[in-house]
Amino acid sequence: MTAPLVDVRGLRVSFAGHEIVKGVSLSVAAGECLAIVGESGSGKSVTARTLIGLTGEGAEISAEAIELDGRSLLGLGDRQWQDIRGREIGFVLQDALVSLDQLRTVGSEIGEALTVNASRDDGRRRRRQRDGRVVELLHLVGVPEPEVRARQRPHELSGGLRQRALIASALARDPKLLIADEPTTALDATVQAQILDVLREAKERGNGLILISHDLAVVGELADRVAVMRAGEVVEYGPAREILTRPRHEYTQSLLDAVPSRASKGTLLTTGAELPAVATPDTSTPPVLRAVDLRKSFRGKRSVEHAAVRGVSFDLQAGRTLGIVGESGSGKTTTARMVLGLTPPDAGAVELDGEPWSALTDAQRRSRRSRISVVYQDPLSSFDPRWTVERILLDAVQVAGVRGAAARQKVSELLDHVGLSDAFRDRHPLKLSGGQRQRVAIARALAPNPSVIVCDEPVSALDVSIQARILDLLATLQAETGVALLFISHDLGVIHHISDDILVMRDGEVVESGTADDVFERPQHPYTQELLAAVPKVVV
The missing domain is CATH 3.40.50.300 (P-loop containing nucleotide triphosphate hydrolases)
Incomplete structure (x- = not known):
């Protein structure tokens, strides 16, 4: 049996005594895509960052093994990690606008990735070779007019082109492993499909690929195997087809049930029950x-x-x-x-x-x-x-002319409407989760x-x-x-x-x-x- 390109056994990561990753084991072969699926706080991104030495200060890491192509990655220093990043492991983040330097052209950024740890001889011949390779890489990831795009800065490109440029930079030194952390989140459908094609082509060229995502539809398009993470643990692990069609763990099933589909129309996603009936609108009256x-x-x-x-x-x-x-x-x-x-x-x-x-x-x-x-x-x-x-809610209620005790009662009713208890009244937005903040936003919208x-x-x-x-x-x-x-x-x-x-x-x-x-x-x-x-x- 061929040894895996990446082999992780018993990985644990803690910050300030709080364990974020709890005994994770997984492997990736060359030319294979492993998707690590999970929601915010599942530990999936920390797991990925551990594989490139970017867990951040204060991280306590232990494992039975973390190996890349048979070489141990445990206990490496900063200089050793710098040598591995880019040359052996490429990394693609979600937000290319943040990842790319706004003051430099796309071509110069990819060119730097090509010359990291290389000779500093920057003569005309070397520059021509480098510039030619930059254009090749942009063409490889499907960027139209690569010579023109190489001279542009990130803000001059669309979101899809920025993401392609980021992938080109990650592939610049032909790494064995490519880690893509939510690479298509918030992209339009056609752009997302194009980015998935680029990643699929990298896999077909023999790159190992770890895809970090909360989007099960994206995972279904690309992954050979899937690891489902929840609260720092892998709760299900196996072939993608099996997990996405016959999940064994209830959490995996709940993730699949939550995805809107043609079959789910007319039902509540969380329970499967039919949507509450809405009175048929009177088309003889003016529209609202x-x-x-x-x-x-x-x-x-x-x-x-x-x-x-x-x-x-x-x-x-x-x-x-x-x-x-x-x-x-x-x-x-x-x-x-x-x-x-x-x-x-x-x-x-x-x-x-x-x-x-x-x-x-x-x-x-x-x-x-x-x-x-x-x-x-x-x-x-x-x-x-x-x-x-x-x-926040009182301000919205008072716009409708409600004051005093009636306004405070209305706030309680609004919180109840959106599924939040009165205990949330004294909290500030930064102390709420994303879902809780959106519930407050809906309550505010309903107030008047x-x-x-x-x-x-x-x-x-x-x-x-x-x-x-x-x-x-x-x-x-x-x-x-x-x-x-x-x-x-x-x-x-x-x-x-x-x-x-x-x-x-x-x-x-x-x-x-x-x-x-x-x-x-x-x-x-x-x-x-x-x-x-x-x-x-x-x-x-």
Whole structure:
């Protein structure tokens, strides 16, 4: 039997006496992908960082063995780790914009990776060889016009191109092992598919690959074997097909159940029960939200005008959810900002509760502001970190004119609505988990009894089980209150699960619209078909 490329046995990692990784054992062969799956706090990223000597100060590490191609990695010094990183192990992080130096061109960064620990002779011949290899690497990972891109800085590239450049840098010195930590999180569906293709090609060239992810659909596309981690332990380990289709551990099953799918539509993700019934909207009455031929342009570099939104129209009835799906730059967020009254349209109009909305001045709009609320992707950025949960909610309640004891009672009711106890009243946002913060954000949005809540990527940064709970919460609250939801996302699985109707946007235009089932089961536009084809499937 061929020895594994990576062999880890009995790995334990502690910080300040608190054990984060508890006896993890795993192996990876050359040309194989091992996926380490788990939610925040599972220990998956600490496990990966241990394999490249980047656990950080204060880490206490012990193991029976940590070997790379038969060589022990236990007890190495900083200089030894520097020699291994890049040359034998490449590392790809989630956020390429943070990982890449913003002051340097992409080509110079990849070029540095090529010359680490090499001769310092930087003559013209060596520079030409290095620059040629940079272009080869960018071409290898599918970057179009690699000569041009090599001269650009990270902020000049799209998210997908930045991630490809980061992978090119990781592959620069032809490492035996590539570790990718959430490499496709928050990327659009087609870009995600392209990055997975790049990683698949690396595996086919013989690189060992460790994929760290909380996304089981991504894992199903790429992994040969899977290790499922929870609270620092591997709770299930084996072939990907077996684990994703016949899981033995209840935690693995719960992760699979929490993933939105076509089969889950109409049910609560956390229980499998049918969604609460919502009263059929009266289509003879005006919609609670109407957009008519919305248009918006912005001036870019050299005063060139860019049309961000071009002729978007829709109606949203009470008690229904309209999903807007599209990739980065499609115009979906600009549309949401015009609906919220945060960005004035150049042309067209928004009506709220049958009355003009976008045509009002800020002062006129203030008295009706309570009729429309918003839930953002990152609630922490929209909270004052000095305020307690109670003050955040009291502020929102008072906008609706409720004061004194009645306002405090309303805060208790809101917390109960979103599944939080009164004990959370005195906590600050930084002391809450991501899911708890999003529940507070939803409570704040509900406080003034709005007709419409705009949800802008509200679950894209959450673990799959937390995402499922938030989606269930929104569906339940909609059934109880009749609030209409305008739900914006790049995640097609989430959009299909929660939406009654869908708009597909591309380059500022609506290219397809219809009921959720029609758009997903019978897509008419080639772009919609392309998006759906790019969505990874859990079942391998």
